[in-house]
Amino acid sequence: MLSVDRGRYRLRAADGTLATAVRARELGRRAVVTGDRVAAVGDLSGGPDALARIVRIEPRTSLLRRTPDDTDPVERAVVANAEVLVVVTSLADPVPRPRLIDRCLVAAYDGGLVPLLCLTKSDLAAADELVALYEPLGVEVLVTGRGSGVEQLRQRLAGRTSVLFGQSGVGKSTLVNQLVPDAQRAVGEVTGVGKGRHTSSSAIALALPGGGTVIDTPGIRSFGLGAVTVGRVLAAFPDLAEGAAFCPPGCDHLAGTPGCALDGWVADGHATAARLDSLRRLLEALTGADD
Numbered sequence: 355m356l357s358v359d360r361g362r363y364r365l366r367a368a369d370g371t372l373a374t375a376v377r378a379r380e381l382g383r384r385a386v387v388t389g390d391r392v393a394a395v396g397d398l399s400g401g402p403d404a405l406a407r408i409v410r411i412e413p414r415t416s417l418l419r420r421t422p423d424d425t426d427p428v429e430r431a432v433v434a435n436a437e438v439l440v441v442v443t444s445l446a447d448p449v450p451r452p453r454l455i456d457r458c459l460v461a462a463y464d465g466g467l468v469p470l471l472c473l474t475k476s477d478l479a480a481a482d483e484l485v486a487l488y489e490p491l492g493v494e495v496l497v498t499g500r501g502s503g504v505e506q507l508r509q510r511l512a513g514r515t516s517v518l519f520g521q522s523g524v525g526k527s528t529l530v531n532q533l534v535p536d537a538q539r540a541v542g543e544v545t546g547v548g549k550g551r552h553t554s555s556s557a558i559a560l561a562l563p564g565g566g567t568v569i570d571t572p573g574i575r576s577f578g579l580g581a582v583t584v585g586r587v588l589a590a591f592p593d594l595a596e597g598a599a600f601c602p603p604g605c606d607h608l609a610g611t612p613g614c615a616l617d618g619w620v621a622d623g624h625a626t627a628a629r630l631d632s633l634r635r636l637l638e639a640l641t642g643a644d645d
Contacts, residue, residue, distance in 0.1 A: 355386065355387065355388055355389060355390040355391070355392060355434075355559070356372075356388065356558065356559045357388055357556060357557065357558040357559065358386070358387065358388060358556060358557070359556060361376060361377075362374055362375075362376065363375045363376065363377070363386060363392075363408060365392065365394060365398075365406070365408075367398060371398065371399070371400045372400050373394070373397075373398045373399070373400050373404060373406050374400075374404065374405055374406070375392075375394050375396070375405065375406040375407060375408050376405065376406075376407055376408070377407070377408050378407045378408055378409045380409065381408065381409070381410075381411070384411065385430070385431045386408055386411060387431045387432060387433060387434050387557070388433050388434070388556075388557040388558065388559055388569055389433045389434040389435045389436055389515065389517070389557075389559060389569060390411055390412070390414070390434045390435065391411075391412040391434075391435060392408045392409075392410060392411055392412065393408070393409055393410040393412070394406040394407060394408050394409065395407055395409055414434045414435055415435050415437075415466065416434070416435055416436055416437070416465050416466035416467050417431055417433075417434050417435075417465045417466070418431075418432045418433045418434075418436060418439060418461060418462070418465045418467060418517060418519070419431050419432055419461065419464075419465060419581070420432060420461060420577055420578050420579070421578035421579065421580035421581050422578050422580075423576070423578040423580065424578050424579060424580045424640075424641075425580060426578060426580045427580050427581050428580075428581070429580075429581040432517075432557065432571065433517045433557055433569050433571065435515060436467055436515045436516060436517040436569060437467065437468060437514045437515050437516065438467060438468050438469075438470055438510075438511065438514055438515070438516040438517070439458065439461070439462040439465075439467040439468070439469050439470070439516070439517055439519060440470050440471075440472050440507075440511070440516055440517065440518045440519065441455055441458040441459065441462075441469060441470070441471050441472065441519055441520060442472045442474060442518055442519065442520035442524050442525065442526045442529065443455055443471065443472070443473055443474070443484070443520055443521075443524055444473070444474045444475045444478075444523070444524040444525055445473055445474065445475050445476055445478060445479035445480070445481055445484070446475055446478035446479040447475060447478060447523070448521065448522075448523050448524065450473075450484055451521065452484070452487065453639060454521060454574075454576075454577060455471065455488075456635060456636050456638075456639040457577040457579055457639045458519055458520075458577060459491065459493065459636060460579055460582060460587055460636050460639055460640065461577065461579070461582070463586075463587060463589070463590030463636075464582050464586045464587065464590075467517075469493050469494075470493070470494050470495075470496065470510065470516075471484075471488055471493050471494070471495045471496070472495075472496050472497075472498060472507060472518075472529070473485075473495065473496070473497045473498065474498050474499070474524055474525040474528075474529070475498075475499060475524075475525060476497045476498060476499030476502070476503070477499040477500045478499075481495075481497045485497075490626075490628035490629060490631065490632045491629075491632045491636075494510070496510065498525075498529070504529065504532045504533065507529070507533070508533055508562070511533070511562060511566055511568060512562065512564055512565055512566050513565045513566045514566050514567075515559075515566065515567045515569070516566070516567070516568050516569065517557075517568075517569040517571060518530065518568060518569065518570055518571060519571050519574070520573065520574070521573055521574055521575060522573030522574070522575065523573065524573070526570060526571075526573065527570065530560065530568060530570045533562060533568055534560045534561070534562060534563065534568065535563075537560050537570075556572065557569055557570065557571045557572070558570055579639070579640050582640060584606060584607065584637060584640070587633070587636055587637055587640065588607065588633070591625075591629065591633050593624065593625040593629060594616060594619065594625050594629060594630060594633055596619075596624070597615055597616050597618075597619030597620075597624055597625065598615065598616060598619075600615035600618075600619070601613060601614050601615045601616070606637065607633070607634065607637055608634055608637060608638065609634055616630055616633075617630070
């Protein structure tokens with residue numbers, strides 16, 4: 355699935371033919387999203403009046419999802435079957451929002467994607483502070499600026515399916531245009547209050563020259579995690595998850611929580627303090643606003 359637009363789904367068949375389809379009634383309320391692998395019947399010729407029907411969604415290997423806000427437990431699928439979540443954050447204009455980055459990382463771990471943090475606009479501000487903040491999580495960080503870093507990003511994404519995600523104005527569409535020269539994604543300006551305008555209206559999958567797929571998504575201003583549980587975040591930290599088995603039922607694993615066994619687990623040398631601090635920062639993202 356390449357894109358969704360007002361009830362019409364753009365598909366690429368195994369032979370490369372492009373087709374337009376609608377949902378079959380038997381799919382019920384299950385969402386079909388960009389990146390899904392589907393079975394379709396009907397006219398798949400790709401002609402101007404051709405229309406097929408999507409009758410089945412194949413099992414997903416990963417799923418990036420979010421909720422409208424933290425009080426809403428209903429998840430909304432965003433992109434399916436991506437391997438890498440590229441969290442795009444500008445170093446200035448707009449300023450970085452670590453809380454929002456943390457929430458995107460939680461979504462990556464929860465959805466089965468490998469996170470990669472891409473810092474843009476290095477010509478406007480230094481990246482050292484943010485790089486140091488995310489090193490303990492083991493998150494790969496790439497820094498791009500005017501005329502630099504894009505080739506390194508291209509090499510990391512070659513042959514893989516990746517999704518670019520981040521707040522408005524951080525330079526996602528600019529990156530996509532550099533990675534896929536014929537993409538022609540609209541590029542907007544950042545307003546005077548440091549908030550970018552939405553320049554992508556829907557998620558769209560684009561073929562990378564040389565192999566691979568990059569999915570561009572609309573800019574976001576918040577990221578709800580209402581359906582994510584503590585256990586699902588902890589699962590991304592196997593070195594700490596084993597120690598959490600000694601915690602009391604319902605433990606939130608935050609600092610100062612009575613009976614939490616993770617501090618002792620670290621003191622005994624089973625994991626590092628930096629890893630525990632990183633886990634707790636992500637868990638705090640579940641309960642705090644994303645600034």
